[in-house]
Amino acid sequence: NAGVTQTPKFQVLKTGQSMTLQCAQDMNHEYMSWYRQDPGMGLRLIHYSVGAGITDQGEVPNGYNVSRSTTEDFPLRLLSAAPSQTSVYFCASSSLWDTYGYTFGSGTRLTVV
Amino acid sequence: AQSVTQPDIHITVSEGASLELRCNYSYGATPYLFWYVQSPGQGLQLLLKYFSGDTLVQGIKGFEAEFKRSQSSFNLRKPSVHWSDAAEYFCAVGAGYNDMRFGAGTRLTVKP
Numbered sequence: 001n002a003g004v005t006q007t008p009k010f011q012v013l014k015t016g017q018s019m020t021l022q023c024a025q026d027m028n029h030e031y032m033s034w035y036r037q038d039p040g041m042g043l044r045l046i047h048y049s050v051g052a053g054i055t056d057q058g059e060v061p062n063g064y065n066v067s068r069s070t071t072e073d074f075p076l077r078l079l080s081a082a083p084s085q086t087s088v089y090f091c092a093s094s095s096l097w098d099t100y101g102y103t104f105g106s107g108t109r110l111t112v113v
Numbered sequence: 114a115q116s117v118t119q120p121d122i123h124i125t126v127s128e129g130a131s132l133e134l135r136c137n138y139s140y141g142a143t144p145y146l147f148w149y150v151q152s153p154g155q156g157l158q159l160l161l162k163y164f165s166g167d168t169l170v171q172g173i174k175g176f177e178a179e180f181k182r183s184q185s186s187f188n189l190r191k192p193s194v195h196w197s198d199a200a201e202y203f204c205a206v207g208a209g210y211n212d213m214r215f216g217a218g219t220r221l222t223v224k225p
Contacts, residue, residue, distance in 0.1 A: 004156070035215075042117070042203060042215035043157075090156055101147075104156030 002026050006091050006105035013081040013112045021076040021108050023091030029103070030096045032074040036060065036087040037107075043090065049074055050096065081112045115140045117206050119216035126194050127224045134189040134219050136204030146187040147205040148178055151218075157203060163187065174198070199223045 007022045025032065033048035045058030049068040063085060065077040074093075078085060088109050092102040118137045126132055138144065145164050149157040161172025168180040178189045187204060201220045207213035 040122075040217050042217045043205075044215075045213065092157075101159050101162055102149075102157070104149075104158070106154070106156045 004091055004093055004103050004105035006089075006108050008108060009106070010109050011111070013078070013110065015081060015083060015112060017081050019078050019081065021078075021089055021091075021110070023074045023076065023105060024072050025074075025091075025093040025103070026072065027093065027095070027103065028071060029093035030071070032068065032091065032093045033058070033102075034064070034066065034074070034076045035090045035092060037090060038087050046076065046089075078110075081110075083112045086110060086112045115144070115206065115212070115214050117204055117214045117216040119202075119204055119219050121219045122217070123220045123222065125222040125224060128196050129193050132189075132191045132194045132198070132221070134202050134204075134221070136187045136189065136216060138185050138187065138204075138206045138214075140185075140206055140208075142208070143182065144206040144208045146178075146180060148172065148176070148187075148189045149203045149205060149215075150174075151201045151203065153200075160189070160202075194221075194223055196223045196225065 004025045030051050034046040035043040037043050044060045047066040049055045055066050088107050090107050091105040094102045116139045120135050147162045148160040151157045160176050161170050163170045163180050170178050176191050180187050201218045203218045204216040
């Protein structure tokens, strides 16, 4: 089925470890983004991209890196995991012609101990 | 600064009853407005969106929302709730790719 695929679904990290959350979409969407969801806080934008080779910071970018080498993939890297990064992470994409109607992945639940 | 408020953290309604979920926003101009639904363990699914024009917007799954400029509100409604509507609902507002703000969500429980 077409959509946004996130891997892994669950991950436990130790403080200081690094990892990459994967996000892939097969809808040829130009726009891709990463959000984190924390209880009582809704979703907050981490990083976003409007096309291959173009990325920018969102509301809470510290501790995260992204790159966009292809239209399909938008990985999120945690450089040195901290307990404050325990959260559920969502990747979203949209066509630039669909004015912000996002398609979301099913999420990655990350726990940092 | 722009913000989105969903005043109700948790709402319980009986199956077949009507539903209204509240959303208020603070924004410099009329933003784009959205409602999303999230089932347990799933990502968010777009229910409906408002950009301009008719202030009553129809969405999927029988939902509708009404934009009221004077009240800075965009409340979600459904005339008759089904057990499968139990989920978390998020209101979102924005005017740009790095400008989208989500509310904290309202969890809906449906009683049989």
